[in-house]
Amino acid sequence: MATSVQHDPAVAPNQNAAQPPVVEVDEQPEGRSKRPIILVILALILLVGGYFGWQRYQFGQAHEDTDDAQVEGDVYPIIPRVGGPVLQVKVDDNQVVKKGEVLVTLDAADYQQRVDAAQAALAAAQANVVAARTSIGTAQAQVSAARATIGVSAANRARLQKDLQRSTFLRKEDIIPQSDYDAVQANLESTTAQRATAEQQVRVASQQVASAQQQVAVAQAIVKQRQTDLNNAKLQLSYTTIVAPGDGVVSRKNVQPGQVVAPGQQLMGLVASNRTWVVANFKETQLENMKVGQPVSIEVDAYPNEEFQGHIESLSAATGARFALLPPDNSTGNFVKVTQRVPVKIALDKVDPEHPLRAGMSVTATVKVK
Numbered sequence: 001m002a003t004s005v006q007h008d009p010a011v012a013p014n015q016n017a018a019q020p021p022v023v024e025v026d027e028q029p030e031g032r033s034k035r036p037i038i039l040v041i042l043a044l045i046l047l048v049g050g051y052f053g054w055q056r057y058q059f060g061q062a063h064e065d066t067d068d069a070q071v072e073g074d075v076y077p078i079i080p081r082v083g084g085p086v087l088q089v090k091v092d093d094n095q096v097v098k099k100g101e102v103l104v105t106l107d108a109a110d111y112q113q114r115v116d117a118a119q120a121a122l123a124a125a126q127a128n129v130v131a132a133r134t135s136i137g138t139a140q141a142q143v144s145a146a147r148a149t150i151g152v153s154a155a156n157r158a159r160l161q162k163d164l165q166r167s168t169f170l171r172k173e174d175i176i177p178q179s180d181y182d183a184v185q186a187n188l189e190s191t192t193a194q195r196a197t198a199e200q201q202v203r204v205a206s207q208q209v210a211s212a213q214q215q216v217a218v219a220q221a222i223v224k225q226r227q228t229d230l231n232n233a234k235l236q237l238s239y240t241t242i243v244a245p246g247d248g249v250v251s252r253k254n255v256q257p258g259q260v261v262a263p264g265q266q267l268m269g270l271v272a273s274n275r276t277w278v279v280a281n282f283k284e285t286q287l288e289n290m291k292v293g294q295p296v297s298i299e300v301d302a303y304p305n306e307e308f309q310g311h312i313e314s315l316s317a318a319t320g321a322r323f324a325l326l327p328p329d330n331s332t333g334n335f336v337k338v339t340q341r342v343p344v345k346i347a348l349d350k351v352d353p354e355h356p357l358r359a360g361m362s363v364t365a366t367v368k369v370k
Contacts, residue, residue: 064290065366068341069280071300073359074272076246078103081239083262084110086255093253096273097244104255104267106240115237118230125223132215139208248272276357277348278310280365281320281341289369290315296346299364303355312367313347 084106091103248270255267278298282290290312298308319340321328346365348357 062368062370063366064282064286064369065364066280066282066286067362067364068282069278069346069363069365071276071357071359071361071363072279073276074246074248075251075359076244076248076270076272077266078242078244078268078270079264079266080104080106080242080261081263082106082111082236084108084240084260086257086259086261089253089255089257091250091253091268093250095250097248097250097270099244099246101244102241103244103250104242106242106261108237108240111233111237111240115230115233118226118233122223122226122230125219125226129216129219129223132212132219135208135212136216139212242267244270246270246272247274271359276351276359277313278346278363278365280344280346280363280367282344282367284319284340284342287315287342290344290367291369295368297366297368298346298348299366300355300357301362301364302358306352306355308348308352308355308357309350310346310348313345315345316343318342 086104087107088105089103090105091097091101097103251269251271253268255261261267278296280296292312292314294312296310296312298310300306300308319342321340344365344367
C-alpha cells in the first residue's frame with residue numbers, strides 16, 4: 001500500500017530561497033572583439049618595418065661598410081746592428097720615450113779596441129806619406145846635383161877641347177912633350193865620361209822622383225783606406241748605443257742586462273704614438289663607387305658609444321692575397337672563385353686624446369660612396 005508523502009510547507013519556501021536566480025546571458029564568439037586590434041598592431045608593425053627597411057635599403061645604396069678593419073700605426077722594431085753583451089736596459093714595457101732617447105747599451109770594449117787599432121794604422125799610413133814626400137825631395141836633389149855635374153863637365157870639356165887643339169898644334173911643332181899632350185887628351189876623355197855619368201844619374205834620379213811620387217800616391221790611398229777603416233770602427237762603436245728612432249711606446253721588451261745579443265735580433269718594439277690610421281679590407285664588389293677623399297664613419301669596438309670621422313686616403317693597388325706568403329695561383333689545380341678583399345687606407349680627420357686609438361684595435365668602417 002502506497003504511503004503518501006506530505007511536504008512541510010515551512011521548509012519548502014526556505015529551499016527555494018537558497019537557490020540563486022538564473023540570469024540568461026547572450027553568448028558571443030570569443031575573440032571577435034580582439035581581432036581588429038591584432039590587425040591594427042600587425043599593420044603598424046609592417047609599416048614600421050617597411051619604413052626602417054626602406055631607410056636601410058637607401059642607406060645601403062649610398063654606403064659601403066665592413067668590420068674587417070683594424071687600426072694601424074708605425075711599429076719600429078728595435079734591432080741591434082752589432083752583437084755583444086748587454087750592459088744596460090734603460091726602458092720598461094709600455095714606457096713612453098722620445099726620439100733619440102737611449103734604450104739599450106752594449107759592451108763597447110771590443111769596438112773601442114778596433115777604433116784604437118784603426119787610429120794607429122791611420123797614423124802609420126800618414127807617416128808613410130811624409131816619408132814618401134821626403135823621398136821625392138831627396139830624388140829631386142839628386143837630379144839637381146847630377147844636372148850641376150853635367151854643367152861642370154860641359155864647361156871642362158869645352159876648355160879641354162880648346163887645350164887639346166892647342167896641344168895638338170904645339171905637339172906638331174914639337175914644342176911640348178908627348179906626355180903633356182896625352183894628359184890633355186886623357187883629361188878630355190875623363191870629362192866626357194863624367195858628363196855621361198852625370199846624365200845617367202839625372203835619368204836615374206828622375207826615375208826615383210817618379211817612383212817616389214807613385215809611393216806618395218799609394219801612401220795617400222792607404223791613408224784614405226785607413227781613414228775609412230777608422231770611420232767604420234767608430235760607426236760600429238756608435239751602434240753599441242741603441243736609441244729610439246722616433247717618439248713612441250715601448251712594447252714587447254725581451255732583453256735583459258747580461259744577455260748576449262746578435263745582429264738582427266729583435267729586442268723590443270716601439271709603437272709610434274704620433275699617428276694612427278685605419279686599414280679596412282673591403283670586398284672587391286664594394287669598390288665600384290669608392291674613391292679617394294670620400295668621408296668615412298668609424299666605430300671602434302673599444303669605444304662603442306663613440307664615432308670617429310675620417311676619409312679615404314688611398315686604395316691598395318693589389319688585393320691582400322697578393323701579399324700573402326704563398327699567393328694563390330689560380331692557373332693550377334681546381335679553381336674556386338673567392339671574393340677578394342682590397343685594403344683601403346683611411347685617415348682620421350682629428351685625434352681624440354680622451355679616446356686614443358691603438359694599433360690592432362678592431363673597427364667597423366662605413367664609407368659614404370654617394
